[in-house]
Amino acid sequence: MKPPQPGPLRTALGPLSWLYGVWMRRRNARYDRPNAAARVAVPVISVGNLSAGGTGKTPLVRWLARTMLERHVPTAIVSRGYGGSAGAGPVVVSAGDGIRCPASVAGDEPWMLANSLDEAIVVVGSDRTAGARRAVELGARLVLLDDGFQHRRLARDIDIVLLDRTRPFHRDRLLPAGLLREPPASLARADWIVITRSGSPDGAERLETAIRSYNPSAAILHADHETEELRDAAMAVMPRPARTVAFCAIGNPERFRSDLERLGLEIAGFHAFADHRRIDAATLRRLRGQADDAGAELVTTEKDLARIGLDTAASFGLRVLPIRTVVRDGERLVHAIEERLRRQPG
Structure with missing residues (x-):
């Protein structure tokens, strides 16, 4: 942005x-008044x-x-669930025992967190006080x-x-x-x-x-x-390609581009969409075609993977660039x- x-x-x-x-x-x-929260x-x-x-x-x-x-x-993440349909909630994305709803409900970031943290409780909804209380009920x-x-x-x-x-x-x-x-x-x-x-x-x-x-x-x-090695939709490590076509719909797309460049990857095409945009199948087909024409792998971010969905990502052969703090x-x-x-x- x-x-x-x-x-x-x-x-x-x-x-x-x-x-x-x-x-x-x-x-x-x-x-700022006492006991207001x-x-x-x-x-x-x-x-x-x-x-x-x-x-x-x-x-x-x-x-x-x-x-x-x-x-x-026992740790819980409580989020508004921006971009999802949870509304006021609370909606339990995970109780530490597996994901219970798709990113279209949870929002892409909470879904991504639940997907990468098996034991974490993740609760979403605009009423985050209710979300925190639900997390405590679940053992947080x-x-x-x-x-x-x-x-x-x-x-x-x-x-x-x-x-x-x-x-x-x-x-x-x-x-x-x-x-x-x-x-x-x-x-x-x-x-x-x-x-x-x-x-x-x-x-x-x-x-x-x-x-x-x-x-x-x-x-x-x-x-x-730090960037990790590229992975497939199932998060298995994949060989580093020589060329990529990359796309994302995140708040700081230039950081994603620079991460790819630091890995020494040639970027044959780069597409930055509006933050939190859901990339539809028609757009994916177009991007897949561009990557195939360039002899490149099609690469995106973990947040975009959450919005696209694991099955769809796998069907288009997407590669994902994970990062860690x-x-x-x-x-x-x-x-x-x-x-x-x-x-x-x-």
Whole structure:
């Protein structure tokens, strides 16, 4: 997702951004009051962002969930289920025993998380308080609130905010003239800030200075992602091809392109569709034909695989490029979550 470029359109959208900022500040003031948010019986860890568009949130949620599951903590992911038909919910995508509904109901990101985390509880619905309570009924001892920074109806014990190093938030504007979902001052609510697309703190001094001007005390971590080998629809590792035709419908398509290039793959064609768009069979046939003509493999992302479906992906011979998050000093965050679990009554 890209903001409007400087010019007449962005200038014209300025008054709408101002009105949006007024509304958001009033909304936040309402939830800043004591006891304004509902609580559930287990710790809630919110993972969210300040901006619209891809910041690496889903891979970080997966990393956190997998880490806590490996430490034998029954963990749930509660999500709105954007792009799915769950409505208010709660709809159980998985109770840790297999996927119960398709991505058309769950939304592509929750389905992808459930598909890659066998033991995780995944619940979707716009009423995330009800979703968290359902997760607790299913045995969760920890709830990860996916994309939760703006969802303030549900109280959280730790607020994690992701900031994309390649898109400095302090130079952006509020929606719709920019990509900011909230004024930068909202960063003061964060307990932990993870700078994504950042393998090291070297060279990030200006961004960290901007962060400290709004939040002098939050812990700051740096995270990046690593690509794995290409896989088929069943997630079996496949040989690396010489050429690819690639397509995606995600928030940051250029990151996908650069990941393919870093693997040394020649890109014979690249198609970026609107975020969360469902790629239909006619489009897949056209892309498959282009790949065949170019002597290339047809490659997409895990999120797109969720929308397309495993059977359809297999029938078109799609290849998938998985990614995983690498968090520098991530053990500090895990330790903070474990400390919060130890303090939980009962």
